[in-house]
Amino acid sequence: MERQLHRTPRAGGRRDDFDQKTAVNVAKRSAFQCAVCSAVTVGAGTASPNAVINIGVAAHIAAASPGGPRYNPLMTPKQRSHISNAIWLCQNHAKWVDDDVVEWPTAKLHEIKHNHERSMRLKIGIPARPSSSRPRPKRGGKPTVREYAFVDVRSLIPAYKAMLAPMLHDQKLGEESELGILMIDAPVVGSRNAGVLLPWTVFVKPIWLRWVVQGHGAGFGLQSEVPPDQIYGQIPVWPDEFFEFLGAIVESGKKFEWQRSPKGYLALQQSQSHA
Ligand SMILES: [Zn+2]
Structure with missing residues (x-):
């Protein structure tokens, strides 16, 4: 043997x-x-x-x-x-x-x-998410934070960094910058799927996220809306689903684009014309 x-x-x-x-x-x-x-x-x-x-x-x-x-x-x-x-x-x-x-x-x-x-x-470097955190209501409900993390832009894998490039550019974030990451179940807005809860990764200012997790943001409660001025941008997937997500985009032919939300930050969303 x-x-x-x-x-x-x-x-x-x-x-x-x-x-x-x-x-x-x-x-x-x-x-x-x-x-x-x-x-x-x-x-x-x-x-x-x-x-x-x-x-x-x-x-x-x-x-x-x-x-x-x-x-x-x-x-x-x-x-x-x-x-x-x-x-x-x-x-x-x-x-x-x-x-x-x-x-x-x-x-x-x-x-x-x-x-x-x-x-x-x-x-490597992508936060794991327990599979037990899967339950997702079909429709309605409030945004719910499942997990959070902090990551340096420099340590992002190239494919992830490439996908986030428009957001990093828009927010003037360089290699030395740090991102706060929230994995959230949140309702889709602005499409025919409006109201359906999807996993979103919301990139936020790390100083604000530290302040929240240290308990100072007691009123935030992880059920509330993240203050828009603390958001760098968001994508409709959690980090450990990222490559399944990319594969699904290629297979389905659906188009995703960065669009500016009414609140000022960029969000990666399925293009309206192909919805
Ligand atoms: Zn084996």
């Missing part, structure tokens, strides 16, 4: 195993999640304050020794033990990919690894 963390050297045969640095790096590049099923593989153990539980393995895509799964005799030992031949998997998938090389050929594993690493990379 081609499992890095459970080495069982075959008698007489050489194995081109990954070194520790390679195994750790492929795990980090995978955000410590299985590249196939995204199961979290690393976490805190309870046996001691230092205990770490790891159910992940740096698996070989092409086997480390002759006779192993997907072994490629044309590869050099250096290539077999290189990180480009490693994929981070949970133990279930590490066993499965080695027990069924027809189901899991080399090219497929490379593609899975590439897509998982890309997907993890795009989530």
Whole structure:
């Protein structure tokens, strides 16, 4: 079996195993999640304050020794033990990919690894939202804040920054600027869907948001309207849904545009002509 963390050297045969640095790096590049099923593989153990539980393995895509799964005799030992031949998997998938090389050929594993690493990379720095915060009334109701965060413009991923560019320009926000972020369920305004509650991300002045979360804005209550003069702009999606949102725009052909709200800030909205 081609499992890095459970080495069982075959008698007489050489194995081109990954070194520790390679195994750790492929795990980090995978955000410590299985590249196939995204199961979290690393976490805190309870046996001691230092205990770490790891159910992940740096698996070989092409086997480390002759006779192993997907072994490629044309590869050099250096290539077999290189990180480009490693994929981070949970133990279930590490066993499965080695027990069924027809189901899991080399090219497929490379593609899975590439897509998982890309997907993890795009989530770096984006606040997570518990799925339990999903309930959304169909229509009516008041804006409700689900979560908040603070983020520097400089740390936004390029795709997100590109989407926000008109707002950043309009508000004269540079790389050094900070954004307060509110994830809100709020009624749509100004379209035939008016009144339907949608997830909005509202970008606000960080000083104001700090003042609110420190309790000084006691009257705000997270149910009230955000003061318009504290808003930089808003988009109709929450950060962790951003890429689904972009994909949906491309697939549906719907057009979204930044439009100035009557209250002065820019809001990304579906174009009226295509609604
Ligand atoms: Zn898995």
